[in-house]
Amino acid sequence: MTLLAHERYCAEIAHQVGLLRSVVTSGADLSATVPTCPDWSLEQLVRHTGGALRWVELLVRTRARENVRDEQVPSHGGPESQGDPAALDAWLAETGEAVVAALREAGPDAKVWGWAGDGDARFWARRMTHEVTVHRADAARTAGLPYEVAPEVAADALDERLYLVQWVQQHLSHRAYDELRAEEHRGRSIHLHATDAPAGLDAEWLVELTGRGIAWSRGHERATVALRGPLTSVMLAFYRRLPLDSPELEVIGERKLLEFWLERTSFG
Template identity: 80%
Template structure:
């Protein structure tokens, strides 16, 4: 598996921050419930993402070797005034600028605390890219706005999500993750197939729910169940942001296995 270049992640964070800001300033109702994150309003989602950016900025800028509690991160919670799109936009813009600057200055190999076993700034460039890519989809859905993402970013987001599931299953006590282990001699597997991938991009995955834990790789192989469709739709469905019955998506084989996976992979 080949990661994107560090600067490509930084460029994408800048792009996604601009896109999220455009939702904030679009006239959308900031108090509207986010359908894919129903515990949040649109404003709460944006404050969560902006706070995450500022947290990562602090971690990377200080080369932290342990976690920094969010209450110690300046301006983590966002502007005091609620329901003010201009203030929210300015706060989010600054969060994006400072975080990207810190990541670019550090480079991918700078040693920084991380929660998934990779202790460098490169982990955070990739993690922030996909965190904001998916939450920007949440915001766009809440505001009724279109959403798209670059194919190479969408494919890398699926790689990263599978890696995170694998890491949690092997390193944390987690009941749902343990349920993803297949009983001995039982073959359970999921195939993801993007039908619109550009030439040169391998956008197919095989995920095996093995007895020892999840094993995955890119490639076209027969599986217990397959999810086929446009890459962005496959990404959002696998992140539980779109229903499996979304127009353009196909589920072939044992749908119950795919539904079981989506039910259990709510961590990361």
């Protein structure tokens, strides 16, 4: 698995936080329900995202060797005032600067508690890149604003999603993920195909359901079902942020298998 450079993740977190701030200050209704996270308002989504960044900042800055509770994180919940875009923006700006500074100071190999895979700052730089990237999509949709993401970031978001599903299957007991091992799905597969990838970027994936867990790789292969479309749209659909019926997407083959996958790999 090839990751982006640590500094690339740090720069992307800063970039995505800046774009999320622009949603906050766009005049959008902070009380509006987020269509893709209907339990949250736009303000709650922003506070959740900023809180996650502040939690990671504390983990990385202190080189924590075990998890820390939310209540241990300074200003985890955001500003006291509700419905105040200026206060929310200032808190988010401070949050982004702090987490990026902590990650850069630590470097990729600093040992830090992590919930999946190797415990290092590299894991958290990548995880927070995609945490903000995807939740910024939620925010943009809520505010009716356009959404774009760099191709290499969208591709890495898909890699990370598959890595985490595979890791959870191998190391944790997770009922929904365990259902992907069902005998009836053994030998079936999912192909993701980005139709607009720039030259030099391999933007096709094969996900195989082996009965023991998933196996995945980048590349072009025939599969039980294929999801085709622009890279950003494929990424958003795979994160359940874009309906499969969206006009820019095409599902070829056994759609029910893709739906089965998406229903059981939803998180974040």
